[in-house]
Amino acid sequence: MSKPFDINQIQNIIDTGIPHCSEIGVKVHEMDDDGVTFSLPYQERFAGNPVNGILHGGIITTLIDTAAGMCIYARVKKYLPIATLDLRIDYLKPATPGLELFTRATCYRTTRQIAFTRAIAYHTDPDDPVANSVGTFMLKSSSTKPLDEVSKEKGE
Amino acid sequence: MQQMTSEEFVETINKSREDKDWVRVFDMIPYFSFLGMRLEAKDGTLICVLPEDKKFIGNPVLPALHGGVVGAFLESTALVHLFATQDVTRVPKIINITVEYLRSAKPIETYAEAVITKPGRRIANMRIEAWQADRAKPVAAAHANFLVS
Secondary structure, eight states, X not given: OOOSOOHHHHHHHHHHHOHHHHHHTOXXXXXXXXXXXXXXXXXXXXXXXXXXXXXXXXXXXXXXXXXXHHHHHHHHTSOOOEEEEEXXXXXXXXXXXXXXXXXXXXXXXXXXXXXXXXXXEESSOXXXXXXXXXXXXXXXXXXXXXXXXXXXXXXX | OOOOOHHHHHHHHHXXXXXXXXXXXXXXXXXHHHHTOEEEEETTEEXXXXXXXXXXXXXXXXXXXXXXXXXHHHHHHHHHHHHHHSOOSSOOEEEEEEEEEOSOOOSSOEEEEEEEEEEOSSEEEEEEEEESSOTXXXXXXXXXXXXXX
16 A cells, blocks of 8 residues: 655645744654654754753744644544644753754544644654653544645645 | 853843843843744733734634644743743743643734742742633633742
């Protein structure tokens, strides 16, 4: 069976369909049955601390929220409107200034209406994470078109 | 980014609390500048404002703000509240945050206010709420813990 998702297509959805993600420069690395791996290159404009340049927690939340949402598509193997209900982030250690931040998100359970996700954020070693997260998402949250159709209209 | 020491940063925060001028602190923090946040202090309340900006959109169809931006704004509002109300000796560090998304947030000006639910010696437990046109209809709320000393 061919892979239902191709990374270039996902990157295109992000670049053309999600303005905030293209603004901050979210990069897609992996999307498979188990989940997704995204990253964000270090940028000084996202620092929360002017003394040491450590990233603001909010930008880590944004990267995790994006990946946690998209990993649901990997699990259900289609695009559908989703909305975050609840997202918890534990900040385990400060992000290292200058290093790209990666996130790996997996959807471990879906019901007809709800999806449950886990995600970690890390620089080089997933076993030494910067942040840990669990999220809950509503499926088919609105009657709007899914994002792949939007980006098709915009990108092609 | 301006080069400054931790002492200078804390000193600026404490000075802003005295003269109630937060523009210089917001200017100092790159991510606050990126959000374009400002603080409106009146009648004893401290309300943070996130301006309307297309770059915050996460769903262009609805359209709606990106959930991450809403979470980031809530976290930032809590931090500003700590700056403005606590005599800080170090920059408070976030430990964790749980964001509840209550309604789809439209890409318009958004407001948030924080309260300290438990001001501990080492930990401040905070509750933060964000709303748009109608304060009685919050778009998101969060609980967060900060390490304050």
